[in-house]
Amino acid sequence: MPVLEVENLKKHFPVQRGLLRRTVAKVKAVDGVSFSIRPGETLCLVGESGCGKSTVGKLALRLIEPTEGSIRIGGEEVTRLSGGEMRAYRRRIQMVFQDPYASLNPRLKAGQIVGEPLENYSDASGSEQEQTIAALFEKVGLRPDAMRRYPFEFSGGQRQRLGIARALALNPAVIVADEPVSALDVSVQAQVLNLLMDLQEELGLAYLFVSHDLGVVEHIGHRIAVMYLGQIVELADKDALFADPQHPYTQALISAAPLPDPRARRERIVLEGDVPSPMRPPSGCRFHTRCPFSFDRCFVEEPRLKPSREDGRLVACHLRD
Numbered sequence: 001m002p003v004l005e006v007e008n009l010k011k012h013f014p015v016q017r018g019l020l021r022r023t024v025a026k027v028k029a030v031d032g033v034s035f036s037i038r039p040g041e042t043l044c045l046v047g048e049s050g051c052g053k054s055t056v057g058k059l060a061l062r063l064i065e066p067t068e069g070s071i072r073i074g075g076e077e078v079t080r081l082s083g084g085e086m087r088a089y090r091r092r093i094q095m096v097f098q099d100p101y102a103s104l105n106p107r108l109k110a111g112q113i114v115g116e117p118l119e120n121y122s123d124a125s126g127s128e129q130e131q132t133i134a135a136l137f138e139k140v141g142l143r144p145d146a147m148r149r150y151p152f153e154f155s156g157g158q159r160q161r162l163g164i165a166r167a168l169a170l171n172p173a174v175i176v177a178d179e180p181v182s183a184l185d186v187s188v189q190a191q192v193l194n195l196l197m198d199l200q201e202e203l204g205l206a207y208l209f210v211s212h213d214l215g216v217v218e219h220i221g222h223r224i225a226v227m228y229l230g231q232i233v234e235l236a237d238k239d240a241l242f243a244d245p246q247h248p249y250t251q252a253l254i255s256a257a258p259l260p261d262p263r264a265r266r267e268r269i270v271l272e273g274d275v276p277s278p279m280r281p282p283s284g285c286r287f288h289t290r291c292p293f294s295f296d297r298c299f300v301e302e303p304r305l306k307p308s309r310e311d312g313r314l315v316a317c318h319l320r321d
């Protein structure tokens, strides 16, 4: 059974102008996104900046309210939870932030930072909390005596380990990780990704992993959802997606990603034009203004995300009908 299910999720931000703050347009940041994640699984959301992937993460965490759609965790609808019920929800879904330099309060000691969620959400006594915090430090590969140090005394990778320990403090079922290694040196990125993978195996965590970096996604993902202008255009198992991308946008993204072997070459598909504004997405297929294969139907009819092959992948493209 999926631990997180998202159905037809939408977030339209109003654009307001004038003294009376009249709504003159809407930015369709997320426009009908559906997926589910099983325990122990990593679903990666990828796409160019502005495609809506981070907004999906914020919606799942309920940091912002959806315009429409459903979010279920453990089968329970969470979009209508009240204040008290939200407390229980917050325990089940946690976040690892992008920038470990900006997300840790510099005035708090590391032990206080990791223990903050326990302070806010747990009834454990002070000494029980201290034991839990020490165990969390060990779980993420930090020595428990580091609890008394301040964030500036840690390296970037160690700070992200602190962020992960804090996310684990309440035993969540799901972690939303938004570009969690993009601020780190390449040499440290693999260590943090491997830590996340080890923790997933040990604790059965589900990850919603947001990234623009296909190399990172290939390392950590089980399934990949490719987003373009607020919608998923292809959702497939990682190996199938990288070996044989089906949507023209996925093909272009993968063709532009660096290969692990610098001597290897592949033909790069260069997309013409810029990403259109999410305020006025193109008619029909949103990708038609940049797609090298567009034809008459693409200008008028929006392709639905539907099964394209027996491998279970979903693709939104008329060519795959």
Ligand code: SF4
Residues within 6 Å of the ligand: 247, 248, 249, 285, 286, 287, 288, 289, 291, 292, 293, 294, 295, 298, 303, 316, 317, 318, 319
């Ligand atoms: Fe290209 Fe048409 Fe497929 Fe859209 S539906 S990706 S424009 S071929």
